[in-house]
Amino acid sequence: MTDDKHHRTGTFRSLRVPNYRWWFLGALVSNIGTWMQRIAQDWLVFNDLSHEDSTAMGIVMALQFLPQLFLAPYAGLLADRSDRRKVLFLTQGAMAVLAALLGVLVISGSAQLWQVYVFALLLGIVTAIDSPVRQTFVSNLVQDRDLPNAVALNSMSFNSARLIGPAIAGLLVAAVGSGPVFLINTVTFLAMIGAIVAIDTTRLRPMPRVSRASSRLRDGFAYVRSRPDILIVMVGAFLVGTFGMNSAINIAAMATSEFGYGANQFGFLTSAMAIGSVSGTLMAAKRERPRLRFIFGAAGLFGLTCLAAAASPNVVVFAVILIPMGLASLTFITSANAYVQVSTEPHMRGRVMSIYMAVFMGGTPIGAPVVGRINDLWGARWGLGVAVAAGLATALLGFLWYWRSQHLHLTYDRSRRGFVRLERDADYAPITAALEVQEPR
Incomplete structure (x- = not known):
């Protein structure tokens, strides 16, 4: 065990916990593959199957996130009642199989747009079950005092992978096409599955046992309604998640229609945003407990950086602005996530986090097609304007x-x-x- 002083000040203190260290390393490898697949999927749809149709990309994103609206709350019940480790083993395995199937279709040359739509929907269903369980499983790995730090390090892992994965994927897609990238992602899922198997179950923190009678879905909604601070964070997460976090659509549209670049540059632009994202998660990791002013201030900064990105005169300026944009967006996401988790009673955490994930990610089926259509009708800069409005509206709402x-x-x-x-x-x-x-006067 580490001393209290280290727990108060160590940015990477959660990595001293062996179980969390396994989790972090497995997630890092798997996240690299996930980000590679995202770039390959975006480019497959945008360039190969729809001929630069932003609306098609919006539909794919909508299908992938639509299940969050309907399934995430029930997945929260699953997280409160079930063995989270076993659930994660099954969901990670299912995602590996889906990636392999799409990879085979693309390599064989038989992939069609409707098949990608089906893949996105199936992946969304599995992810809707996986996300709340994965978010709350972290509380089994570390003490409550380290939970904000562990949440921030999870985001750092995700965005470190975002820095590496898109750059590799951009090179691979340009060289050999998108098909092999899906198969590589299948292999990286084995790292996550291996980490789940390696976790010492005797050292997991036991969670309060929740009976079926006391773990009703409506209790989660009632709890959120009784907590105005959590409710306002969720409203902000809905606005930013629905209308602000459409970077795949916006970056792809800016790279092609505004600056005339291809898959290679698209991947590197996504990595540029990830540089700021990693910085944002490191900032969040140093904080013991995020404050609401900090959360909504980050939303305002996100809106302002999106405004600057929309006004970028060339790709170099755009790439540079993506760095503070990534910092602001991930500071908001990580801090909001940590605030909701730490502020929620342990026996309610699964249901509350599932509601949070539903409003944050489930709004994408609304926002992504809207942003995609705006990009098609009026251009990529106006698509970024939607993110500007989302960030500034969230900051204003928090201030009021x-x-x-x-x-x-x-x-x-x-x-x-x-x-x-x-x-x-x-x-x-x-x-x-x-x-x-x-x-x-």
Whole structure:
């Protein structure tokens, strides 16, 4: 065991836990394969099967994330009732089989767009079951005090893979096509399955036993309604997840229609965004418990960086701006995820996280086709404009909620000309702050 001081300050402290270390390494290898497959799938649809149709990409994303809306809450029940390790073994194996089947279709030259649609839907069904269980399984691996750190390191693993996988996939797709990339992803799933097998079950943290009578789905929704802080985070996650996190569509459209580049450059642009994403997860890993102001501030920064990206005059500027965009987006995602997990009672964590995943990822079937259609009708820069609106609206919503929850109001201070005082209502603890303004005429 590590001492308390290390637990308070170590950015990589969760890696001292052997079970979590196995999990982290297996996920890193598997995530590299997953990101390679994402680039291959996006390019297969966008370039090979639909001839640069952003709407087709939006449909694929919608089908892949649609099951989150309907299945994720029930997967949360599964996470609270079942052996999470066994569930993950089955879901990871199923995803490996799906990747292998699509790889064979592409290599044989028989892949058609409708088959990719079916693949996306099936993958979405498995992912809808896998995601809440995978998110909550982390709490079996580490102590509660290390949970925000472990969540952040999970995101770092995912985005380190995002830095590596797309760059490799871009080179492979340009050299040999997308088919072999799907087969490589099948192999990388074996690393995750191996890590699950290697985990020492005697050292897993036992979770509170939840009976079927006490683990009702509606209890999860009731719990979220009773927690305004969690509810506002979920509303923000829905806005950003639905209308902001469509980087695959936006980057592909900007790379081809605005800058005239191909698969190789598409992969490297995705990796550029991942540089910022890794930085964002490292920032989140250092924080013991994310604050709401930090979460909504990151959403505002995301909106501003999307605005700068939409105005990029060339691909170099666009690639550079993708770095802070990735930082802001992953700071928001990681911090919101950690806040919801840490703030939720352990016996409710599976259901609450499944609701969070449903609103965050389940909105993609709404947002992705909309963004894809906007790209087709008015261009890639307007598609990024949707992300601008999502980020800034989330930041504004968070600010207004914080203002109301803290019972704040502004009062013009006539004793000090040109000052407005920030105060709490009389029934609440006072706050001292002043802002200089022009005296009203």
